[in-house]
Amino acid sequence: MAVKLAGCAVLHHVQLGQIDNRTNVAQVPFEIKVSETGVNTQEISALSRAAKNEVGNTARNAADIVSMFQIGPRTGDPIYDEHYAEKVLYLIHEKCPSGRVTGLVSIRETRKYPVISGEIVKITGYCMKDRKPAAEI
Amino acid sequence: MMRVSFLFLALSVVGCAHSIHQVQTSDFIPYAPIESGRVVKGQAEQFAVLGFVFDTNYLNQAVDQLMAACPNGTLTGITTQMSTSLGFFSWTNKALVQGLCVDHQN
Amino acid sequence: MRQGRHKSLGSLRGISLALAPFITLLVESCASVNSVSLTPIPAQRSGLVSATVSRTIFLGFNFDNDFVDKLALDLKQKCPGGIISGILTKDEVISYFLVFTRRVTASGYCSAAVAHNKHSTRSSASEDETSPSTDD
Incomplete structure (x- = not known):
C-alpha cells in the first residue's frame, strides 16, 4: 500500500x-x-467493480463509456x-x-x-x- | 441522481483526452537570445481509424511547414512534440515542431 | 455443362470474397511513429541527403538492434567532407500480419552540397526510392 x-x-x-x-x-x-x-478510466472501472453496490456499478458503467472514447496509442495515462x-x-x-x-x-x-x-x-x-x-x- | 451525475461527468470528459508521447529539444546552436529571432512553428495531423494508416508523412509536413515559416534563417532550439488525441475507436496523431528562427547567425 | 461452369465460377467468387479480408490483412500495412528528433536547421537548405535502415521482425523475435548503427555511416558517406545539419530522424513501425518492420530514416542538409537527390522538401525525400535501405 x-x-x-x-x-x-x-x-x-x-x-x-x-x-x-x-x-x-x-x-x-x-x-x-x-x-x-x-486519469486512468480502466482503473476507475476496476475499483468500482470491487465496490459491489449501485454507486459502484454506475461509476463502472460511466468509466467504461469514457474508455470507449479514449482509444488510441498512449504513453502514460x-x-x-x-x-x-x-x-x-x-x-x-x-x-x-x-x-x-x-x-x-x-x-x-x-x-x-x-x-x-x-x-x-x-x-x-x-x-x-x-x-x-x-x-x- | 447519482447515476445522472456520473453519466454527466462521463460525457463531459468524452472526446477530449490526449496522450503526449515525446517532447524532444534540439541543440541551441547557433546560440541566440529569444529577442534576436522569432518563434515559428509547424504542425500536422493524421486521422486514424483503428490504426489503419499507411504512412507517417504528416511528420515531414510539419517540418516542411516549420522551414517554410523561416525561409532564410537558421532554426535553432527546435522542440518536437508528438501526441495523440484519443477518440471513439479512432484517433488523431499530431506533430508539433517549434523553433527560434534567427535571420543572422550570432 | 454451362450451368456447372457458372456454379464453379460462383463458388470461386465466393471463396475469393471470403479470403479477401485475410489477404488484405496480410498485404496491408499500418504505420506508426515511435520517436522523432530534429537538429538545428541551417539557413542554406540545399543538398538534402537521406539514409534508411530497416529490419523485418517476425512474431517479435529480435535479438539486437545493430541495424541502426549503419544509419549514421550511410548518411556520412552521402556528404563527404561536409557538415550535415537539420537532421530529421524518424523511427517508425510498419505492421503487417504477424510481421512488422522497424524502419529508421534520417535526412539532413549537406553543407558541401553533395546532393544525391534534387528534392528540396522532406516529404518528397521520404518517398525517394533511391535512398539506401538495409533490410537485415
Missing part, C-alpha cells in the same frame, strides 16, 4: 543534446518540469490538456536568456499513482556564462 501511494516512476523517452564542456565558460544548471494529471508542454522553448529561454544552452536532456516520464498519474516533461541543461576575471590581489 505504501509503495502504491509513493508512486512508481516510468521512463518513456530520454534524449541528450550536444555537450559543450569547454572550461572557459561557467555552466549554470537549470531544470524545467511541466506536468499534467493523467490520458490527459485533458494537450498544450501543457508547448511552452518549453520559452521556458528554456526564461532560464537562460542568452540562449547559450548546452547539455540538454529531454525526459518524458510518468509518476504513476492509483487511478491518477503525473504526466511529466522534464528538460535539464546548462546555461553558459562567461567567467568573471579573477579579482586582482
Whole structure:
C-alpha cells in the first residue's frame, strides 16, 4: 500500500543534446518540469467493480463509456490538456536568456499513482556564462 | 441522481483526452537570445481509424511547414512534440515542431 | 455443362470474397511513429541527403538492434567532407500480419552540397526510392 501511494516512476523517452564542456565558460544548471494529471478510466472501472453496490456499478458503467472514447496509442495515462508542454522553448529561454544552452536532456516520464498519474516533461541543461576575471590581489 | 451525475461527468470528459508521447529539444546552436529571432512553428495531423494508416508523412509536413515559416534563417532550439488525441475507436496523431528562427547567425 | 461452369465460377467468387479480408490483412500495412528528433536547421537548405535502415521482425523475435548503427555511416558517406545539419530522424513501425518492420530514416542538409537527390522538401525525400535501405 505504501509503495502504491509513493508512486512508481516510468521512463518513456530520454534524449541528450550536444555537450559543450569547454572550461572557459561557467555552466549554470537549470531544470524545467511541466506536468499534467493523467486519469486512468480502466482503473476507475476496476475499483468500482470491487465496490459491489449501485454507486459502484454506475461509476463502472460511466468509466467504461469514457474508455470507449479514449482509444488510441498512449504513453502514460490520458490527459485533458494537450498544450501543457508547448511552452518549453520559452521556458528554456526564461532560464537562460542568452540562449547559450548546452547539455540538454529531454525526459518524458510518468509518476504513476492509483487511478491518477503525473504526466511529466522534464528538460535539464546548462546555461553558459562567461567567467568573471579573477579579482586582482 | 447519482447515476445522472456520473453519466454527466462521463460525457463531459468524452472526446477530449490526449496522450503526449515525446517532447524532444534540439541543440541551441547557433546560440541566440529569444529577442534576436522569432518563434515559428509547424504542425500536422493524421486521422486514424483503428490504426489503419499507411504512412507517417504528416511528420515531414510539419517540418516542411516549420522551414517554410523561416525561409532564410537558421532554426535553432527546435522542440518536437508528438501526441495523440484519443477518440471513439479512432484517433488523431499530431506533430508539433517549434523553433527560434534567427535571420543572422550570432 | 454451362450451368456447372457458372456454379464453379460462383463458388470461386465466393471463396475469393471470403479470403479477401485475410489477404488484405496480410498485404496491408499500418504505420506508426515511435520517436522523432530534429537538429538545428541551417539557413542554406540545399543538398538534402537521406539514409534508411530497416529490419523485418517476425512474431517479435529480435535479438539486437545493430541495424541502426549503419544509419549514421550511410548518411556520412552521402556528404563527404561536409557538415550535415537539420537532421530529421524518424523511427517508425510498419505492421503487417504477424510481421512488422522497424524502419529508421534520417535526412539532413549537406553543407558541401553533395546532393544525391534534387528534392528540396522532406516529404518528397521520404518517398525517394533511391535512398539506401538495409533490410537485415
